[in-house]
Amino acid sequence: MSAAPTKITFFEWLTPLVASGKKTITIRDESESHYVPGTRVDVHTLEKDEYVCQIDIVSVEKISFEDINEEHAAQEFIPLEELKPLIREIYPNDEDFYVITYTLVA
Numbered sequence: 001m002s003a004a005p006t007k008i009t010f011f012e013w014l015t016p017l018v019a020s021g022k023k024t025i026t027i028r029d030e031s032e033s034h035y036v037p038g039t040r041v042d043v044h045t046l047e048k049d050e051y052v053c054q055i056d057i058v059s060v061e062k063i064s065f066e067d068i069n070e071e072h073a074a075q076e077f078i079p080l081e082e083l084k085p086l087i088r089e090i091y092p093n094d095e096d097f098y099v100i101t102y103t104l105v106a
């Protein structure tokens with residue numbers, strides 16, 4: 001059994017939303033789904049690997065692309081009409097995803 005991951009990356013342009021507490025979920029593919037509820041994770045930028053903040057993982061729930069809705073968009077702090085194309089761009093071949101819910105560590 002592998003250890004729980006202690007680091008997650010976000011696109012740099014999204015990190016102010018994470019660090020301000022406005023963005024409270026991220027939707028990832030299976031390869032990035034192995035976060036464990038109750039664990040604390042360091043947030044880094046994907047591009048420069050710069051430390052941003054810490055988050056606590058609340059839950060990891062499987063979801064189909066077609067079931068991503070306005071509620072998820074609000075939690076992502078991205079309009080749904082932008083979120084779904086963004087996810088398609090990042091993960092062009094996936095239908096199954098994981099909603100990772102987290103809280104910002106003050």
Ligand SMILES: CC(=O)Nc1ccn([C@H]2C[C@H](O)[C@@H](CO)O2)c(=O)n1
Nearest residue numbers: 009010011014026027028046076087
């Ligand atoms: C490796 C890596 O950092 N990948 C990702 C993947 C997704 N995101 C963001 C973009 C959207 O807000 C949601 C939906 O996937 O998560 C990201 O920042 N970095």
